[in-house]
Amino acid sequence: xxxxxxxxxxxxxxxxxxxxxxxxxxxxxxxxxxxxxxxxxxxxxxxxxxxxxxxxxxxxxxxxxxxxxxxxxxxxxxxxxxxxxxxxxxxxxxxxxxxxxxxxxxxxxxxxxxxxxxxxxxxxxxxxxxxxxxxxxxxxxxxxxxxxxxxxxxxxxxxxxxxxxxxxxxxxxxxxxxxxxxxxxxxxxxxxxxxxxxxxxxxxxxxxxxxxxxxxxxxxxxxxxxxxxxxxxxxxxxxxxxxxxxxxxxxxxxxxxxxxxxxxxxxxxxxxxxxxxxxxxxxxxxxxxxxxxxxxxxxxxxxxxxxxxxxxxxxxxxxxxxxxxxxxxxxxxxxxxxxxxxxxxxxxxxxxxxxxxxxxxxxxxxxxxxxxxxxxxxxxxxxxxxxxxxxxxxxxxxxxxxxxxxxxxxxxxxxxxxxxxxxxxxxxxxxxxxxxxxxxxxxxxxxxxxxxxxxxxxxxxxxxxxxxxxxxxxxxxxxxxxxxxxxxxxxxxxxxxxxxxxxxxxxxxxxxxxxxxxxxxxxxxxxxxxxxxxxxxxxxxxxxxxxxxxxxxxxxxxxxxxxxxxxxxx
Amino acid sequence: xxxxxxxxxxxxxxxxxxxxxxxxxxxxxxxxxxxxxxxxxxxxxxxxxxxxxxxxxxxxxxxxxxxxxxxxxxxxxxxxxxxxx
Numbered sequence: 025x026x027x028x029x030x031x032x033x034x035x036x037x038x039x040x041x042x043x044x045x046x047x048x049x050x051x052x053x054x055x056x057x058x059x060x061x062x063x064x065x066x067x068x069x070x071x072x073x074x075x076x077x078x079x080x081x082x083x084x085x086x087x088x089x090x091x092x093x094x095x096x097x098x099x100x101x102x103x104x105x106x107x108x109x110x111x112x113x114x115x116x117x118x119x120x121x122x123x124x125x126x127x128x129x130x131x132x133x134x135x136x137x138x139x140x141x142x143x144x145x146x147x148x149x150x151x152x153x154x155x156x157x158x159x160x161x162x163x164x165x166x167x168x169x170x171x172x173x174x175x176x177x178x179x180x181x182x183x184x185x186x187x188x189x190x191x192x193x194x195x196x197x198x199x200x201x202x203x204x205x206x207x208x209x210x211x212x213x214x215x216x217x218x219x220x221x222x223x224x225x226x227x228x229x230x231x232x233x234x235x236x237x238x239x240x241x242x243x244x245x246x247x248x249x250x251x252x253x254x255x256x257x258x259x260x261x262x263x264x265x266x267x268x269x270x271x272x273x274x275x276x277x278x279x280x281x282x283x284x285x286x287x288x289x290x291x292x293x294x295x296x297x298x299x300x301x302x303x304x305x306x307x308x309x310x311x312x313x314x315x316x317x318x319x320x321x322x323x324x325x326x327x328x329x330x331x332x333x334x335x336x337x338x339x340x341x342x343x344x345x346x347x348x349x350x351x352x353x354x355x356x357x358x359x360x361x362x363x364x365x366x367x368x369x370x371x372x373x374x375x376x377x378x379x380x381x382x383x384x385x386x387x388x389x390x391x392x393x394x395x396x397x398x399x400x401x402x403x404x405x406x407x408x409x410x411x412x413x414x415x416x417x418x419x420x421x422x423x424x425x426x427x428x429x430x431x432x433x434x435x436x437x438x439x440x441x442x443x444x445x446x447x448x449x450x451x452x453x454x455x456x457x458x459x460x461x462x463x464x465x466x467x468x469x470x471x472x473x474x475x476x477x478x479x480x481x482x483x484x485x486x487x488x489x490x491x492x493x494x495x496x497x498x499x500x501x502x503x504x505x506x507x508x509x510x511x512x513x514x515x516x517x518x519x520x521x522x523x524x525x526x527x528x529x530x531x532x533x534x535x536x537x538x539x540x541x542x543x544x545x546x547x548x549x550x551x552x553x554x555x556x557x558x559x560x561x562x563x564x565x566x567x568x569x570x571x572x573x574x575x576x577x578x579x580x581x582x583x584x585x586x587x588x589x590x591x592x593x594x
Numbered sequence: 595x596x597x598x599x600x601x602x603x604x605x606x607x608x609x610x611x612x613x614x615x616x617x618x619x620x621x622x623x624x625x626x627x628x629x630x631x632x633x634x635x636x637x638x639x640x641x642x643x644x645x646x647x648x649x650x651x652x653x654x655x656x657x658x659x660x661x662x663x664x665x666x667x668x669x670x671x672x673x674x675x676x677x678x679x
Contacts, residue, residue: 095611102614108640135642144648150610154642326605328651334605 025254030203030228032247033214037265038201038223039258042251043179044236047159047190048168052129056121067114067124070164074157075104081193100157109135125165132158144327174198180242180249182231196220201242203249205231221549225249275552279310283555287564291537293554294352294545296523300338303345305548310555313350315471315545316411316523317342319395323358328366329391335398343406352409352448352471352545355424356395357381376479381414386423396431403443411448411471416455421466452476452524457505460512470513471545474524478502497526507539514540521545533557538566596659596668600675607650610641612678617641619674625661627671638671 057063078101085094103110110131117127132154139151163170170193174181178198185206186194202217207226217224223244241250241261250257283293294315295306299322306314322330322338343351358364359380372378385392399410412424425447435442449466451457452473460470479486481502484495506522513520521543526532528546533554536544546554602608608616620627620638627638631653636643638657649655657675659668 099610099614102610102617102641105617106641106643108637109642109646138646139642142646142648144607144650147645147648150645153610327607328605330605331603331651 026251028230029248030225032244033217033224035244036223037261038180038242040200041179042235042238042240043175045173045181045183050162052125063118063124073164074160075101128161203228278552278555283558286562292543293551295548296545300341309548309551311551315521317353332394332398336401339402340405343402347406350407352411354411357413382412396428400442403445404441408445413450415449416453418462451509454481457509460509464513464516464518470520472522474526510539596664599656601654602679604679605651623663623667625659625664625667627659630656
């Protein structure tokens with residue numbers, strides 16, 4: 025038995041034979057041939073075959089409901105009709121006596137090069153499409169049967185790396201798990217693996233060709249793969265896999281069930297989403313609403329300041345798709361680590377404490393109003409919450425509300441329909457948490473953004489790896505701020521949710537409910553496990569014991585941090 | 595020869611998918627349609643050149659149509675632009 029480590033993307037266990045996936049590397053001859061007509065014919069046949077394949081991928085993705093990826097393949101098929109850039113240059117090269125393979129490599133590489141030099145990011149990314157087509161053309165010309173790359177039986181796929189197009193083409197029913205030598209946790213493949221819930225290991229540097237055909241177990245929990253494992257490991261992990269499957273089946277039964285503790289306390293379990301593409305996940309995981317819709321995607325996916333209309337369409341799609349659920353949309357939160365060229369923001373020494381979110385919006389009211397108008401128009405199509413981020417002072421909230429009211433009046437004067445909506449703010453600065461009583465008088469709801477609240481409370485940059493020893497995501501100061509925010513909200517009939525990563529932290533769920541949190545907003549995949557946890561809780565023991573006017577939360581004095589280094593050296 | 599100008603309102607500009615449909619539309623006619631923006635130009639049937647022009651939201655393009663069915667072709671393309679870009 026051999027054991028190899030990697031970086032896991034998805035927990036879970038895959039058991040089966042390994043199939044080593046190797047993209048073919050072709051040797052292309054530069055020698056001239058005499059039968060030019062034959063090469064032209066081969067080229068045309070390959071072109072039609074690839075076009076047919078791309079159209080088939082389009083159909084497949086459309087049927088699967090993946091419109092975005094389907095669009096890529098539709099465009100691929102159309103590109104192959106392009107005489108000016110692809111077909112004519114290829115024919116010219118072949119007319120000089122070169123082979124079809126040689127012509128494809130030269131002409132497609134040149135077209136890809138042109139795209140890669142373009143200013144605009146969208147068009148630059150198209151060079152990958154041309155390379156993808158080049159590889160498909162070469163596969164056909166060389167007669168390589170790429171469908172066999174994956175094999176014909178279910179297997180754990182092992183590869184150097186996988187291009188998006190390769191990942192999409194995989195037959196999911198034959199895929200038990202995935203191991204790659206390269207890849208990053210943000211790559212397309214990793215994202216897909218997460219959404220499909222495949223046990224996946226990346227950066228497994230020991231990947232070797234001779235693994236092919238061997239029996240193996242991929243253990244996502246321990247970030248490793250066992251090649252030809254011993255019987256006791258097989259038994260143990262087979263049992264674990266069975267247990268996982270049963271758990272998953274049990275979670276599915278929780279759909280449609282209320283999120284209520286044994287003693288009858290309810291909590292709303294909402295989802296965090298990034299755009300209309302996540303509607304499906306919200307519904308599939310039975311989220312009761314959306315507690316955080318990051319509106320940044322409309323800004324980040326656009327090369328120019330997005331129009332009111334474009335924003336309206338995106339918001340409307342989500343509100344309509346999820347009605348009658350409440351959908352809380354956070355207004356523009358760019359700045360800090362999310363920068364956008366067209367906003368022309370100055371470089372800052374300390375961007376996390378700089379010009380970001382509502383600070384930009386209040387300084388650029390025209391920009392802000394475009395979003396608010398789009399939100400108000402969308403409010404007629406569902407149940408909307410509008411949430412302002414990075415608030416520290418009451419006047420900021422008042423000014424946001426004033427601008428919102430102006431937009432509403434304008435729209436009504438224009439005869440546009442505006443629906444009902446709730447107004448809320450993110451509590452993600454210690455200032456806001458400590459002034460929660462005053463802020464609660466202004467709004468319908470609070471949402472605790474624990475990621476920023478942690479970094480601002482502890483003065484710990486969340487991106488810095490060197491700080492792990494000092495970082496404590498359960499720091500008592502943070503928990504105290506959360507508890508006091510919940511209590512302050514409730515004194516003013518303002519409901520309070522948590523939308524940061526702590527919301528899904530199973531070790532804190534009971535504490536949050538005990539403090540009376542009204543809503544937890546988590547990644548869609550965490551909804552059902554969290555519901556299960558809630559339904560197993562019994563808070564009655566706290567309710568009978570706890571004296572009403574408890575002055576301070578029961579939080580132990582600062583303990584050693586829980587980071588890795590803290591555990592090793594603490 | 596027929597000419598018309600059009601200002602792109604689509605947030606992404608002339609991108610792959612609708613550009614492909616535009617090419618299909620243009621191929622229905624015998625006339626040659628050319629897209630012109632500043633010094634750049636591309637035939638409406640040349641998908642990648644057309645995309646390569648990097649036409650974005652807010653850009654004004656001149657579309658010139660020449661050939662035996664130029665009337666019909668220009669009308670069809672103008673309608674197509676309004677509906678898709």
